[in-house]
Amino acid sequence: MSSQPSERLIVALDVASYDAARGLVESLSPYAGWFKIGSVLFTREGPRVCEVVKRAGAKLFLDLKFHDIPNTVRGAVKNALAIGADMMTLHASGGTTMLGAARETVESSNRSDAILVAVTVLTHLSEAEWNATFGHKGMVEDTVVSLARMARSAGMNGVVASAKELPAIKRALGRECIVVTPGIRLPESGADDQTRVVTPGQAVRDGADFLVVGRPIIAALDPVAACREVVARMGA
Known part of the structure; x- marks a missing residue:
């Protein structure tokens, strides 16, 4: 994995149209190595918006x-690889059989370098809401580490997890476990709808391998300047 901050920055294309995504990719690709396409943009524009990133x-x-069930996930992963996904997410709560099916699909393809990361606990969930929703009586951090350990055993390259839980994951699973960290905010930014957030510099110091940044960049008055600031703070 590259040590260059720009190659570890993932800009979240949390926009509603092909044209908006294309404009951001064209202006930001000199400064960010990755772009994230999520369910809102993908369900509106389909695979063609992925081509913007690859071009x-x-x-x-x-x-x-x-x-989903393992066979369905196999098909989804195969299709994701076909449209150029270099990294993709799966819910860790799908279990070892589902995650293993995804790993087998990648290994049997000509895209064996694709990165599979498991989602542990979504970053909008506070500890109180997590416990109330799932009937737990414990710390989110313990659940995140447990899910991360299971995901690694099932063949995932790493996990998506808040930087708040990042040190615990690295302690438990070591440096080889890739951690993709959303919920990144500049010091002057608000938390928006996420509760477990952290600054770029702190996330890197804690061992984050990739940082996902959306609104602080794409909603800025000058997205290019904001992107460059995030990269600078990652390397500080």
Whole structure:
């Protein structure tokens, strides 16, 4: 994995149209190595919006959080690879059989370098809401580490997890476990609808391998300047 901050920055294309996504990719691709396409943009524009990222020479993080029976996930992963996904997400709660099916699909393709990351606990969930929703009486961090350990055993390259839980994951699973960290905000930014957030510099110091940044860049008055600031703070 590259040590260059720009190659570890994933800009979230949390926009509603092909044209908006294309404009951001064209302006930001000199400064960010990755772009994330999630369910809102993908369900509106389909695979053609993924082509925008690939044409720019950037890498594609397809964040559709696959969570289904193993055979369905096999087909979804195969299709994701075909449209150029360099990284993709699956819900860790799908279990070892589902995650293993995804790994087998990647290994049997000509895209064995594709990165599979499991989603642990969504970053909008506070500890209180997590416990109330799932009937737990514990810390989110414990659940995240447990899911991360299971995901690694099933063949995932790593996990998506808040930087708040990042140190615990690295302690438990070591440096080889890739951690993709959303919920990144500049010091002057608000938390929006996420509760477990952190600054770029702190996330890198804690061991994050990739940082996902959306609104602080794409909603800025000058997205290019904001993107460059995030990269600078990652390397500080």
